[in-house]
Amino acid sequence: MAAQGSSIVEEMRNRVILGEFGVRNVHTTDFPGNYPGYDDTWDQEKFEKNFRVDVVHMTEDTLEFDMIGIDAAIANAFRRILLAEVPTMAVEKVFVYNNTSIIQDEILAHRLGLIPIKADPRLFEYKNQGDEEGTEIDTLQFQLKIKCTRNPRASKDSSDPNELYLNHRVYTKHMQWVPIGNQADMFPDSAIRPVHEDILIAQLRPGQELDLCMHCVKGIGKDHAKFSPVATASYRLLPEISLLQPIEGELAEKLRKCFSPGVIEVQNLNGRRVAKVANARLDTCTREIFRHEEFKNLVRLARVRDHYIFSVESTGVLPPDVLMSEAIKVLMSKCQRFLEELDLSQME
C-alpha cells in the first residue's frame, strides 16, 4: 500500500489539471492493474457508499443538480440519452388543404414540427412503420384553420398592421386539438396542447388563409431533433482552485480580478489583505492567471473528476426531474434488452 498515500498518484486519479499549455489527466485511468497498491475492481458497495445526488435548484422547466461519485462514461450516457433517446410527441405529418400565405408548405411543415406539444409521451405508443391510419394510442391530431381579414373598425389613416388586420399573426394558440377515438375521455379539457401559446407560426395579409391538419407521433431525438425533450442538457466538472502559497497585498487584489466575481475573496487579517478561494463553483475555468508570471506557480487550477454539475433545461413537455428519471430508465432498458438476448442465444 505504498502508493496509496502518494499525492501525485491521487492527483492523477482524481483531478483534471488545467495547465498553462493544455489540460492534463483527462482520461479515466482507475482500472485494475494500472496502479500498484490500488484495488480498482468494480465494487458496487463502495460505489453506493460514495455516490450522491444533491439538487441545487429546480424550477418548472430547469434543473441543476450535482452527481458525485460516478464516471464520465456513465454520466455522459445520461446526458446523451436526455438529448437523443427520451421520447416525446411532435408533429410528423402535415396535411395542407389550403395555404395561400407567403410561407411555403414545406417550411411551414418544418416550423410546425418544431413546436413542443404538451402531451405525456409515456401514455402513447410508437406508431408502427407502414401504418397509414393513426389510432388513438399512437397519434394526436391538431387542426389549424385561420383566415386574415381587414379590420372594419380600424381608423382610416392607421398604418399599424395590428389595427388594420384581423388574424394577421398565426400563433400556436390557434392550433386546435382534435381528439381521436377515446382520447376525449382519457384527457381532460385542454390537457393536450402546444406548450407555449405564443409561438409565431406565420404572418398573413387580408385574403390569405391557412387550412391544415397535423398528426403528432411519438419519436426520439436520434431520429429528428424535434423529438428532443430538452432545450439543452449538459454537465461540467466542479472547478477546484488551490492557492499553493499565501497571496497577500496588491497581488491578492490582482488575483481576485483574474477570476469571475465571487470566486476569490480578499480578506482582512490583522491589517494584511489575504486572498482566499470563496466559491470555486462560480469559476468559468478561465486561465487568465497563466498570463501573469507571478501567479503561474502559486495557483493550481483543477477539476474534480467525479463531481458532475448537471444542468437540464426541459422544453416544457415534461418536468426536468421526470426527464432525468426517464433517461436513467432508458439506459437500464438497453442493458435489459441485451441481457435477454444473451439468455436467448445461450438457450439455443
Next chain:
Amino acid sequence: MSLKVQANGTDETCATFVLLNEDHTLGNALRYMIMKNPEVEFCGYSITHPSESKINFRIQTRGGLPAVEPFRRGLTELMDVCQHVLNTFETSIKEYKDRKENEME
C-alpha cells in the same frame, strides 16, 4: 440485437459483439464497467461507419474465461448502477421538493 463474432483459429476468450442500433451512449458506459473487471485483458469498441448504426464491441479475457461472461457481468453491473442512481436521484428530488414546500408554509 447482438451478434457474437468469433475469429477463425481463436478460442472463446476473444470475441467481438456486434450491437445493432447502439452508439457511444451504451458503448462507452459498458466499456467502462467491463474494464473494471480484472479478468478482462482488453475491452474496446468502435463505430464501424457513421452511417451504420452499430458498434463492434471487443472483449479479450485472461485465464480461459469465455468472453461472454464479462459481457454479461458488465451489463448486469451497469443495470445495478443505474438502479442505484435512479433511487438516489428520486430520493434527492423528493427531499428537495419537501424542503421547498416547508419553506413556503
